[in-house]
Amino acid sequence: MRLLAIGCFHGKFPKGLKRYVRANGIDAVLALGDFPGERLRSYEQSFVLMRKNEYSFYVFQEATASSKRFKKLKKLDGEDGVKILKRLDSLGIPVFVIHGNHDETRRDPWFAGGSMLLEDVVRKLKNMTYLDYAKSNVGGYDLVFLGCKYPNMRGDERGSARKKKLRVRKEERSKLVKLIMDPRKTIIVAHQPPYMTKLDRVNDKRVPGYGHHFGDDVLRLVIEKKKPALVLCAHFHENQGTQKIGKTLVVCTGYGAKGQAAVIELKKRLHVKLVRVR
Numbered sequence: 001m002r003l004l005a006i007g008c009f010h011g012k013f014p015k016g017l018k019r020y021v022r023a024n025g026i027d028a029v030l031a032l033g034d035f036p037g038e039r040l041r042s043y044e045q046s047f048v049l050m051r052k053n054e055y056s057f058y059v060f061q062e063a064t065a066s067s068k069r070f071k072k073l074k075k076l077d078g079e080d081g082v083k084i085l086k087r088l089d090s091l092g093i094p095v096f097v098i099h100g101n102h103d104e105t106r107r108d109p110w111f112a113g114g115s116m117l118l119e120d121v122v123r124k125l126k127n128m129t130y131l132d133y134a135k136s137n138v139g140g141y142d143l144v145f146l147g148c149k150y151p152n153m154r155g156d157e158r159g160s161a162r163k164k165k166l167r168v169r170k171e172e173r174s175k176l177v178k179l180i181m182d183p184r185k186t187i188i189v190a191h192q193p194p195y196m197t198k199l200d201r202v203n204d205k206r207v208p209g210y211g212h213h214f215g216d217d218v219l220r221l222v223i224e225k226k227k228p229a230l231v232l233c234a235h236f237h238e239n240q241g242t243q244k245i246g247k248t249l250v251v252c253t254g255y256g257a258k259g260q261a262a263v264i265e266l267k268k269r270l271h272v273k274l275v276r277v278r
């Protein structure tokens with residue numbers, strides 16, 4: 001059984017993906033989120049760079065979310081995302097989907113409404129399944145899927161925002177722990193890397209959070225506690241790579257828009273290879 005894990009499409013479908021899937025006998029695709037286009041992201045980044053603060057995208061959203069420009073760009077980006085999902089579905093093999101921070105879904109604890117929800121789009125597609133805190137047994141392994149929740153404390157949460165963040169962290173941790181029955185036969189499929197590795201460090205000097213780690217610290221705690229065999233993630237476009245946390249192998253598949261991905265061979269032992277689909 002051979003899986004292809006790829007995330008962070010951002011509106012671009014890698015040219016050679018269909019050919020790669022056929023030529024390499026891929027049995028199923030794990031799509032790790034971030035399907036919509038990047039128009040809004042470019043607008044946002046110009047704003048974020050201007051402010052020189054790693055959290056200024058929250059400021060950006062508050063300042064612009066009700067503007068015509070924001071809404072228009074968001075709609076176009078969403079339509080790009082739907083196209084990506086349709087093309088993945090047309091590969092003709094099972095595709096397991098989780099949400100990234102750029103996808104709209106009711107499962108996002110910070111969801112503020114939207115019209116192109118990932119779960120609704122996926123429901124209409126024949127080969128696709130959307131999963132969040134759910135597992136599926138594939139080739140003798142339990143694949144545990146979790147979409148992006150942004151559970152880390154930023155330190156500036158107050159009142160109800162703080163309470164909600166604490167609740168999300170607690171729920172996420174206990175749900176995830178319960179899903180892991182046999183760690184040696186468990187693969188976690190996530191959007192964000194775990195916190196404090198070389199895979200979740202911002203390595204782009206132009207970005208305000210340069211040098212900081214933005215991985216999921218709840219995921220890190222669960223990895224240390226349960227020691228699953230493998231964790232797959234994306235989100236950090238510049239960080240395609242691998243790192244061990246104890247016995248757990250963590251693999252960041254990188255930037256799917258540029259064809260970066262990973263192939264996972266499910267045999268008695270797991271075998272993982274980082275690839276570039278062209």
Ligand SMILES: [Zn+2]
Binds near residue numbers: 008009010034236
């Ligand atoms: Zn991404």
Ligand SMILES: [Zn+2]
Binds near residue numbers: 102235
């Ligand atoms: Zn992301």
